[in-house]
Amino acid sequence: MKDKFYKRILTIQDISCVGQCSLTVALPILSACGLETAVLPSAVLSTHTAGFNGYTFRDLTEDIPDIAEHWRSEGISFDSVYTGYLGSSKQIEYVKGIISSLMREGGISIVDPAMADNGKLYPAFDSEYVRNMKSLAFSADVIVPNITEACMLADYEYLEKYDEPYIRKLLEKLSELGASKIVLTGVGFKEGKTGVAVMEDGVYSYYEHERIADGCHGTGDVYASAFVGALLSGKNIYDSASLAADYTVLCIRNTSGDSSHWYGVKFEPELSYLIARCRQ
Ligand code: PXL
Numbered sequence: 323m324k325d326k327f328y329k330r331i332l333t334i335q336d337i338s339c340v341g342q343c344s345l346t347v348a349l350p351i352l353s354a355c356g357l358e359t360a361v362l363p364s365a366v367l368s369t370h371t372a373g374f375n376g377y378t379f380r381d382l383t384e385d386i387p388d389i390a391e392h393w394r395s396e397g398i399s400f401d402s403v404y405t406g407y408l409g410s411s412k413q414i415e416y417v418k419g420i421i422s423s424l425m426r427e428g429g430i431s432i433v434d435p436a437m438a439d440n441g442k443l444y445p446a447f448d449s450e451y452v453r454n455m456k457s458l459a460f461s462a463d464v465i466v467p468n469i470t471e472a473c474m475l476a477d478y479e480y481l482e483k484y485d486e487p488y489i490r491k492l493l494e495k496l497s498e499l500g501a502s503k504i505v506l507t508g509v510g511f512k513e514g515k516t517g518v519a520v521m522e523d524g525v526y527s528y529y530e531h532e533r534i535a536d537g538c539h540g541t542g543d544v545y546a547s548a549f550v551g552a553l554l555s556g557k558n559i560y561d562s563a564s565l566a567a568d569y570t571v572l573c574i575r576n577t578s579g580d581s582s583h584w585y586g587v588k589f590e591p592e593l594s595y596l597i598a599r600c601r602q
Contacts, residue, residue, distance in 0.1 A: 327356065329554050330399075332424070333547075334362040334417055335406030335436070341370035342586025343540040344407050344436075348547040352404075354593045355551025355600045360400065362389060362420070365409035371445050372539050373585055379446070381409045386416040390424065399426045404550045405458070406543060407436040407444075414454040418461065430553070433462040434546040438470040441480045460500035464559070466546045468508045472496060486511060486528075493521040505563045507545055518563045529564040534574045540586040545570045548596060555600045569596050 331352060335344040345361055352359040364386075368378040393399075403421050408414055421431050435455045437447050452474050459465045459475050469492070473480040476495040481488060489509055496504050503522050510516035510533055517530035548569045552562035573589040580588075 327554075327556050328358065329401040330358040330360060331402040331404060331550070331554060332360045332362060332400040332420070333404045333406070333550075334364055334408065334420070335543075336365040336367055336409060337363045338367045338370040340368065340585075341374070341540070342589070343370045343543045347540065347543045347587075347589060348404070348406065348550075350590065350593065351544065351547035351596065352551050352554075354597050355548075355555050356597075357551060357554055360398075362386065364407065364413055370539070370585070379409075383410050383413045383416070386413065386420075390416070390420050393424055399424055400429060401426060402430045402432065402550070402554055404432045404434070404546075406434045406546065411451050411454045414451075414458050418458055421461075430464065431462045432464045432466065432546075432550050432553070433459050434466045434542065435459050435471045435475060436542060436546075438474055439468055439542070441470050441482070443474070456499075462501070464503040464505065464553070465496070465501050466505045466507065466549060468542055469506065472504075472506055475499070475501075489519050490526055493519060493526065497521055497524060503559055505549060505559065507542065518567055520560055520563050522559050527560055529560070529567055531567050531571055534571065534578050538574060538577050538584065538587050541570055541574060544573055544587050544589045551596070552600055557600075565596075565599050569599070 333348045337345045349359055363382055365382050366380045403425050405417055437444055456475055470480055472492055478492050478495055493504055506519040509519045514533055515530050516533035517528055520527045545566050548566035549562050552565045572592045573587045576588045577583055
């Protein structure tokens, strides 16, 4: 019998060989959520770009059309496409083509516009990339930005200290620009707390949780992958957003205090928690 929750998802992001981010995080997390996961690597880097020096970078943009053409000729399609860190502006165009031609009708596209944090673009990107990311993000079914990325997508002032009206206005701006479902991460209104603000077809909700002081690199990818996994295993947007937050907190708690592990999140020991929550 066909299991309606056994879905085939395509995730498009880079392989950072070392660094616990992008595909090395998405693939195990999506598999743990019970999904058949296909990958399209956007680039291969020796490490991620946030803190390592002298990393290698092999852009795979030119391989994408042939890969997509092969899938088309084999009649392969996907129930969902989830994108993360992409390698170039041109790649964003190819990704839009893949979503429109290889995702089945009624499928869900989820875009994590992974390009910035703490008010700054990641080193590999420029304003042209941001412009292209806007067109991908505003055509997706769901976006999962952090506050920095949301401000760049909405051309909205980035503030380190903010209140709820500021966050609501940011979400409204994104909705006006075409984002109908938004899961905004890293939103905290109280000392020691952070959370996720969700805007779904104009309806705002918020899930608050503990903030662990020394946050680590790669939490955005762990969060987005767990969110996508929960969503495709049949949960609604808010429940997926809160489940992913609970899982990410466990992973950060596991990692915090180990200064030698600054580059990523120890997410693997908590996969059993994620599996159990997705099955509930
Ligand atoms: O976690 C986002 C990410 C993914 N991939 C690469 C990165 C980063 C963040 O810095 O550098 C290559």
